[in-house]
Amino acid sequence: MNDCNVTLSKLSQKIINAYQKGFPLSHRPFLELANRFNSTEDEVLECFQELQELQVLSRLGPVFNHQQAGASTLAALAVPEDQIDEIAKLVNQFTQVNHNYAREHSYNLWFVATAANEDALKQCLTHIHRETGFKPLILPMEQAYHIDLGFNIEFTESTGAR
Amino acid sequence: MFAAIEQGLPLVAQPYLAIAEQIDASEEQVTSTINHWQKQGVIRRFGLVIRHRKLGYVANAMVVWNVDDECVEDVAAILAKQKVVTLCYRRPRVLPEWNYNLFCMIHGKDRAQVIKQLDDMCQHGDLAGIEKKILFSNKAYKQRGGKYSQASASGN
Numbered sequence: 001m002n003d004c005n006v007t008l009s010k011l012s013q014k015i016i017n018a019y020q021k022g023f024p025l026s027h028r029p030f031l032e033l034a035n036r037f038n039s040t041e042d043e044v045l046e047c048f049q050e051l052q053e054l055q056v057l058s059r060l061g062p063v064f065n066h067q068q069a070g071a072s073t074l075a076a077l078a079v080p081e082d083q084i085d086e087i088a089k090l091v092n093q094f095t096q097v098n099h100n101y102a103r104e105h106s107y108n109l110w111f112v113a114t115a116a117n118e119d120a121l122k123q124c125l126t127h128i129h130r131e132t133g134f135k136p137l138i139l140p141m142e143q144a145y146h147i148d149l150g151f152n153i154e155f156t157e158s159t160g161a162r
Numbered sequence: 163m164f165a166a167i168e169q170g171l172p173l174v175a176q177p178y179l180a181i182a183e184q185i186d187a188s189e190e191q192v193t194s195t196i197n198h199w200q201k202q203g204v205i206r207r208f209g210l211v212i213r214h215r216k217l218g219y220v221a222n223a224m225v226v227w228n229v230d231d232e233c234v235e236d237v238a239a240i241l242a243k244q245k246v247v248t249l250c251y252r253r254p255r256v257l258p259e260w261n262y263n264l265f266c267m268i269h270g271k272d273r274a275q276v277i278k279q280l281d282d283m284c285q286h287g288d289l290a291g292i293e294k295k296i297l298f299s300n301k302a303y304k305q306r307g308g309k310y311s312q313a314s315a316s317g318n
Contacts, residue, residue, distance in 0.1 A: 021207035025193040059170025100304040146242035146250040
């Protein structure tokens, strides 16, 4: 995944900051956005397609509450730096893994695994241990105090209007 | 239904109808189920899921805190109120390898901004004396929504 800055239209910027939550559940939701932003349904759909092509949009849809939707945990591996890309690739092959980041620590590979239930999750972590040769530090969420509701993006010139 | 929406809506004028046709339901059943799951809290939010890195938010720090167990609720309450904190969770210690029980995330456009935000936070919030560590991420290998349903898990 390459990090790069992209240039977005004003309409795309407005859509991003208004609809990270509360996307309309109506018959013609994109038309509803178009009416609000004084645009057309086709233009709004084009924005979404462009955001998807630029890989800014991961998806338009639900963020599930992991605790209610199934079992999930944060986990970390302590991997020698020169092996981290290779081990990350192995971890990525598990469909249960949805986030996987390198971080600056002796535990340097951090991932989130989700499964239908606790047993399936445990099995997945055992497989990851066996496949990589590194024992995961398993840190399930005990309590959420503040949850991701999407955050306001400050658009500057580099990510700004074109 | 779960499998049909977890990957995201199709980008067509009538996305709920398209999903309904896929799973042999009515459009109204699809939208009312999503609405119901939102109210129950099964769905936390419903909308655009953005890759922040692509928009220049490349500094992503996980800050981990070693908080006395008796104080963890109070400290969490302070962190959760900070504008720059997007997530705040309690997780178990795993001794001796891991001594931190409170986690929060801070996103920013660069490292310096994130560190400044954290420093400001620590001055305001009575947090200065707590042992903490900042784990910046230097590479994202994977970033997508969770997959719970068997159908989509095996289809990937």
